[in-house]
Amino acid sequence: MIRENKAFLDYIIGLKSLDSAHTIIEQEAPKGEKIITQRTVVFHVSIVKEGLAKCYLTEDTGNDFIQEFFGAGEVFGELEMFTEELSFCTIEALTPVTYYKIPKKAFLALIQNDAKFNALVLKLMASKIRYTALRHSYNQSHSLEANLRRLLNEFPDLLHEIPKNDIANYLGITTRSLNRVLKARNEF
Numbered sequence: 001m002i003r004e005n006k007a008f009l010d011y012i013i014g015l016k017s018l019d020s021a022h023t024i025i026e027q028e029a030p031k032g033e034k035i036i037t038q039r040t041v042v043f044h045v046s047i048v049k050e051g052l053a054k055c056y057l058t059e060d061t062g063n064d065f066i067q068e069f070f071g072a073g074e075v076f077g078e079l080e081m082f083t084e085e086l087s088f089c090t091i092e093a094l095t096p097v098t099y100y101k102i103p104k105k106a107f108l109a110l111i112q113n114d115a116k117f118n119a120l121v122l123k124l125m126a127s128k129i130r131y132t133a134l135r136h137s138y139n140q141s142h143s144l145e146a147n148l149r150r151l152l153n154e155f156p157d158l159l160h161e162i163p164k165n166d167i168a169n170y171l172g173i174t175t176r177s178l179n180r181v182l183k184a185r186n187e188f
Helices: 006-017 078-083 104-113 115-141 144-154 164-171 175-184
Strands: 025-029 034-036 044-050 053-058 064-070 090-093 097-103
Touching (some): 104 115, 144 175
Antiparallel strands (some): 025 097, 034 090, 053 090
């Protein structure tokens, strides 16, 4: 649920220390700031250094569906660099977030000229595809109670770190349904 990628973050920190052209920029986003907004042009690939952000899609009904939560080392904006399309989701800081930005030109140059960077990007994209497939398969073949139990087992502090509304949006249910399940589990 909270995705992290320490290997990628470590590599970016190493690249930044060698970055004499200052193409890798460190920025901060306060809690609640939208780092990327859905359906906008994205000019940078971003890597979370520290903090927690949510990645969500606002449906045509106005409801938000949370794709995933990003922790240290998670990357966003890379799909838009490859597809040259508008952003698919909104990325919003749930806590204060420090992140690195790599402009499109520098990102694509790294892909072409740095084999290790390229391999790390391929691995992170494959990981995202695998995670999404497993998550959707599990969610469709298990009850809401089982999905919630799995999340609480993996992330015991989940209810303290992430607002209930966001947990409900991640599970694709209403906050009311989530509260009913939590109450039945005596976790309300």
